[in-house]
Amino acid sequence: QVQLQESGPGLVKPSETLSLTCAVSGYSISSGYYWGWIRQPPGKGLEWIGSIYHSGSTYYNPSLKSRVTISVDTSKNQFSLKLSSVTAADTAVYYCARLSRSSGPIDYWGQGTLVTVSS
Amino acid sequence: QSALTQPASVSGSPGQSITISCTGTSSDVGGYNYVSWYQQHPGKAPKLMIYDVSKRPSGVSNRFSGSKSGNTASLTISGLQAEDEADYYCCSYAGSSTFVVFGGGTKLTVL
Helix, strand or coil: CCEEEEECCCEECCCCCEEEEEEEECCCHHHCCEEEEEEECCCCCCEEEEEEECCCCEEECCCCCCCEEEEEECCCCEEEEEECCCCHHHCEEEEEEEECCCCCCEEEECCCEEEEECC | CCCEECCCEEEECCCCCEEEEEECCCCCCCCCCCEEEEEECCCCCCEEEEECCCECCCCCCCCEEEEEECCEEEEEECCCCHHHCEEEEEEEECHHHHCEEEECCEEEEEC
């Protein structure tokens, strides 16, 4: 059974960089599929952040592209998200996920982790 | 404002059928057969219910079905059950520039 688990600070200061890691178990990232991040502000809808293939090819939401970096570490079977220059608008539950293609569909999700941007 | 338009809420009684619409443009929903639907219960991660417009993942009830006409995709749930009460989100591929767009979500209430 594929399982994904997000980890990282739950509180980030404005203007700093948000960093999250997603550990994957039950499947080797090197075997295929795409791996991505989706976020959901409290009480609001879903927003796609971006995705990555095990080769390192990345696909980003154009509205976030200038601030987002997604990377993969196949040796640790995990992938990561960095979002720079955060503001309160970046406060959200961040989900990591497995995608069948670079743009989805998303067949496995992590449980999500709330990241609050506040001083 | 979400790229795809969904009704904020729909409701139905147990046993009835409901349909949730998802309206986009020819650049997303209408341009590709890559529409997916997700169910989300409060405090939980979303769950894939339909992909590629009308395909059902293994384990998803056949009470859930998807379709598309022009720029509007639809999710139909037949034989409504109390456990179907949740938020539903549509999602579409939107080309190599925009990539992926979600709808704003629809809250389904089972009366």
